[in-house]
Amino acid sequence: MDDYCSNCCQELIDTSENPDSSLCTLCREEFIRHPIPKWIFLVIVAVMIITGTALVKTPAVLKDYKIYKTAESSYNQKYFNKAADDYLLISDRYKSALRINERMFLALMKAQRFEEAYLILDERLAGEEASDETYDEINSYASLLDRYGLTLEKLDPIFKNETINTDYVKTYKKIEPFLSDKECETSVVLFYLSQLNIGQNKLDAAIKQLEEALKAEPRYTFMASFLGNAQRRLKLYDAAIKSYESALALNLDDETAYRGLGVVYLVKGEKEKGLAFIKKAYDINKNGLFVADAYVVALHANGKIDESFAIYSEIKKDENYIIDKDMDEYLAGRKTLEQLYTN
């Protein structure tokens, strides 16, 4: 009996595939093809459908992940403009993605793109619990943005309604009391006052106010570039370079600071170095404040006349771009670089 199949007990054991087998050939085949229940097939189909869905999603998600990783890398290297642009590129597809929204908000704030940051804060982050690792930073920047917005709400109407040049004293007197307004951001009020002083060519006073503003809130890096511009106009080149570099220490994507640095080097006679910095600014944001103008001037100053006029005619086509009128004077040879960029 030992030689017979333990299952059917009718056929001899087949040991051709396994010497220890207790099954005949037929039973062996039957057990090898052990049936899979029908409900398992349903599970298999469901898993296959889900696997297929996952596979279809994968290329797009992978592409977005690549963009996200690039944004993260730019963010960690302090290229906040680039980081913000990359986060924005993918954010619409992941509107509720906390990590993307948090990092995008911080990048926009650090790149001084306050209006866009406000939209993200209002539409995507309001009511969300920030992650532990960014909780303090997010709250701190959100509070900064709130105060900035509130100050702007109070000061902008005054600034816009008054004829600044003719009613300088009147406007100044209207804005100055906001320095003691606890709801207002002191540094922003000081910035407004400095702009009034710059308009009146009172550069010393403007510099003091900007320095004070930056001391109160160093995260407003755009103010450092305005400070550098005022210092440059007074020919305080080393101080101006320090101001621009302090802005770049916080955001390596600050086109205004690169433009400012470039202009200082142009005026100092280091024209190639100046052009390199201004080109950097142009590459980051050619629509930045007076960036394209400075690029035209820098190319011209470096003898690249054709390139200079190519950029010039390009910006002339853009109706929204405000061209520096003094630039025409320089290009016509009626002003020197020093006359163009200093008092």
Added chain:
Amino acid sequence: MLLIPGIVISVITFPGVIVHELAHQFFCRICRVPVFEVCYFRFENPCGYVIHERSNNPWKNFIISIGPFIFNTIIGLIIIFPAAIEVIEFKNFSNILSLILIWLGVSILMHAFPSTGDATSLYETVIKNKKVMLPVKIIVLPVIGLIYLGAIGSVFWLDFLYAIGIGMLIPNLIVNLL
């Protein structure tokens, strides 16, 4: 450390148990090893099992034992891949499909590790088998050790960490290669 009874974990991650047992059955069929009984899922320990003939070929036993590891890892990875990026990396918890993919992917990956039953079976059929040559035993012994380590590690959520690790490691490797 959060200690949850294994049976509860298995119930929550039941698709992984089913895929694990299916993988055993699949590799038995590939290796032409008769299967006597299959339990794809039940509410007791072990939650699933496959009773099959012991082969005298150590490689067949080896493949059948570690088959689910390969099978569950591949299937789980494909499923979890896009969702892990969206849920774990981007922290997007509002996409229901992604959450389903995460649950299914994690469930399948958590049950990739062969069970101690598989390790015992390997030990009996390979290590204790006098007909098996020493080099084969040398190859298989560390695998058995790893299976036991995995079983101990599951107390410390090693199986879960494996699932998340695979879900994030592979996408990162691919992105770095692109």
